[in-house]
Amino acid sequence: MSKIQVEELSVIFGKRFREAKELQKQGKSKVEILNQTGCTVGVSKANLEIQEGEVFVVMGLSGSGKSTLLRCFNRLIEPTGGTVVVDGNDITKISEYELREFRRRKMTMVFQHFGLLPHRTVSSNVAFGLEIQGVDEDTRIKKAYEVIKTVGLEGYEEKMTGQLSGGMQQRVGLARALATDPEILLMDEAFSALDPLIRTQMQEELLQLQEKVHKTILFITHDLDEALKLGDRIAIMKDGFIVQTGTPEEILTHPADDYVRAFVENVDRGGIITAGSVMFKNPSAVRIKQDGPRAALRKMSNAGVTSMPVVGDNGKFLGFVKDNDMKEMEDKGLRDIEEYMYTREEVTAVTSETPVAELLPLFLDTNLNLAVVDENRKLIGVVVHSSVIAEMIGKERSEVKQIRQEGGIDL
Template identity: 50%
Template sequence: MSKLKIEGVTKVFGKNTSQALKMVGNGKSKEEILKETQATVGVYDVSFSVEEGEIFVIMGLSGSGKSTLIRLLNRLIQPTIGNIFIDGENITKMNKKGLQSVRREKMSMVFQNFALFPHRTILKNAEYGLEVRGISKEERRLKAEKALQNAGLLSYKDQYPSQLSGGMQQRVGLARALANNTEIILMDEAFSALDPLIRKEMQDELLELQASLQKTIVFITHDLNEALRIGDRIVIMKDGKIMQIGTGEEILTNPANEYVRTFLEDVDRSKVITAEHAMIRPITIQVDHEGPKVALQRMREEKVSVLLTLDRARKYIGYITANDALRLSQAGEKSIQSIIRTDMPTVEPSTVIQDLLPIISDSPTPIAVVDEGKLRGILIRGVVLEALASEKNGGESHE
């Protein structure tokens, strides 16, 4: 069961909602609907699910509906039609008391403008959500201090927001959300007000915290590079509608339409495309029962001069060369164990091409792509460069 599920959610602001909904269904634009009905379509027929422990990014330009959507998720805005489920429970049907409980215990929110209380210390700000929930003074202090420690701010606990930089204030906002220990964190343009260097540091910090805490995070941004950097999956919105949902790599390699394709034009693919995307099928040999003659035969068939070696469990060991296999064959040897080389670089499937380029340019051998000890593929310099070039040219090789 998904942690968060949205089914057919639509939000129309203003009067004449029925007429506006009908016009949207007939393909009319937001501008046409506004002109004829004086109603604004914020979100239209949005459906998706968010899995537990996922960073789910909702992105789009100004007016795309992303900020409206995140406020629908905790019912700061009431949907016109549609359903929103948390752990299978429909919060659109909840009364005020039930909704208040969900906001206090199930989800917390981090805002773009930090939303800190200027008259409260950093510790008291971090405690605030716990205080509202009626947690005892000592328990909330301990929880808040732990959250501040995770955010690297414990030594500032007695200072006030005005004494901290923008980046540090945003970390306090994040610590406050973590102190509440809610399962879902909503982050609305949380890093947008920060300068680029601090913003990148906050992205790194969020990813580090997520690795250990495994919260379910819905993150709103207008910055595609930020979305690609932190998102497990990404939604791209336009005029209140979803244009595409997928992983960063799925969206980059197979844009759903011309709008998404245009949206992606300025992305640096080398920072997103991964080894898994660029790798090719490896030619292998098993060291336990295949010898030099089999190796030479396979090299002739496949027209290669190197074979990657696997053990009986198909775990990666290293590689052998044609010259070494020929020498053993001529000597009458039956095993290739003595000629296995282990100097081939290895990378994980998720390694981005930007990080691969210096490795592959300096290596006299290809690169093995290994996942938990098992060989997934092999990277060759020309194929990596070709994959990067094809992405820069709009992904023609994937059409």
């Protein structure tokens, strides 16, 4: 069963939300509802399932309702309809007291503008959640020091938060959220207020931290690159609706509609698309023991290629051979293709999980294709230059043809 289950969740702001709800049922749009009732639809019938231990990112532009959605999880905003079920408990139905306990123990939050207490020191800020629970001072400060160490702020425990840079303040925010040992972390545009270098660094560190702590993290962002980098799964929101949910690769390769397609068009795909999805699977290969130069040449001309991988026993990848070398061997009457095979120094093998961005530099070093191997070094595919380029620019063949017609020079 999933950790958090959101069903038909709606938030409507305004006094006449009952009327607005009726209109919503009739399928009226956000603008129509606003015009007729003066109510703003924040979230429209959102459905989500979030698994334990995953980083789930909700991505959308400002006004898409993503922050509102997040605030329904701990009821900082009261939903007007639908349910949020966490571990079998419907959060929308619990009492004030239960809600407080829930916020104290189970789900904490990190804010875009940090929301730290400026009149307190770092350690006292981090200990705030425990203080609210009524934990005694020695215990909570000890715990705070531990968590501060985890987020890499050792030595700053007794500084005032105002003396720290933005990145450091957000570490305090993160430490505060971790100090109560919650199961779920809500992160509302947590890194958006930081400058780009610090943001990247914090993203890396969050991922490293997640390896250690295994929390269920709900991360809100307007930055697609951030979403793709952090998210195990991503939901894309527009005008209060969730338009698509899926893994980063699914979203890039199968955008649900034009909106998502337009979104992912300019994204840096290289880090997400992997060798596995651009390679030619089960390529024909030269077998080192059985095939001589003649057989190799025939295989290459059949496949219409100028080089081919060489495999040993059990399909283990050994190297590449080129057609002109094979011709030379044939002319000289040589048999053993191992002598003319390109191996280690000239040849690189990658796994199917290697991102495309890391493949590009490898091509600089060689004019051979790249071999894709599994954990036993068995050959499973070949990546050629053109498919990497095609993937990086994210255009389809037909689009490329059009660009050629418009921008190319007739010869």
